[in-house]
Amino acid sequence: MTGEFGGALPAAVEEGVGGFRTTIENTTERGGVNYGEFIEEVRTFMDRARAACPTTELNDDILSRLRAINDLLKGVTIDEWYAPSGTRTDLPARGNIMLPPYTFLDQGADGVVATLRFRRFHLGGNSAVHGGYVGLAVDEVMGLAAGLARGITRTAYLTINYRSVTPLDTDLELKAWVDRTEGRKTFLRATLSDGDRVCADAEALFILLNPGQR
């Protein structure tokens, strides 16, 4: 792996802990006590960046401030295993700005129920969520359901049926549950609903990783 953030994965593979490290020190202090507010502010920035049509002057003003902020963040870059984004389990969507913010209502070996809300950042068109973001949310929550049931897995396939338009700015319910298992294979199902209306349903196969498997 090369580039500004490269080099983190090979060390983990050498340690033989599999594709997603399970032995991470799972503290919720990393990033500081206000890290969750920072992530939420970044999300708001992403929403507004998608919605805004700035003047040239405003664009240039924001650009110079953003460059200064990016320089600050570059000075505190660390490897993926200890970066709080994606590993702060106390925050919506593990503090991962890539994901629509979700929180669990219920979680166990049989399955999980999460509530989530897509925002302007996730717009596809005509006030509807982009289908790729639906897939992202479903993959994430099914992956966590597979993880709770079996251990660390990777998605082998994921089939999504888009049943009706998924709305922005609406609290939705995402359920994912284990349908059956065969050896390393876990077959799961999921539904994404707006109240009684099903927006999407899905079926997927997740494969339990072998020790040291990337």
Ligand SMILES: CCCCC/C=C\C/C=C\C/C=C\C/C=C\CCCC(=O)SCCNC(=O)CCNC(=O)[C@H](O)C(C)(C)COP(=O)(O)OP(=O)(O)OC[C@H]1O[C@@H](n2cnc3c(N)ncnc32)[C@H](O)[C@@H]1OP(=O)(O)O
């Ligand atoms: C809950 C804890 C929270 C902790 C939080 C803290 C930190 C956060 C850390 C982690 C994050 C936590 C959760 C993650 C959340 C979301 C997860 C997202 C998951 C993904 O988004 S992950 C990216 C996309 N994913 C890939 O990047 C996979 C690329 N791929 C491969 O890496 C290999 O392909 C692999 C490994 C899949 C299999 O490879 P392999 O060599 O291990 O096994 P093999 O090929 O032998 O398959 C074994 C058996 O599955 C059958 N099989 C395989 N593929 C099939 C298919 N497509 N259709 C039908 N059957 C299939 C075979 O036919 C055989 O079946 P049989 O045994 O019956 O012959």
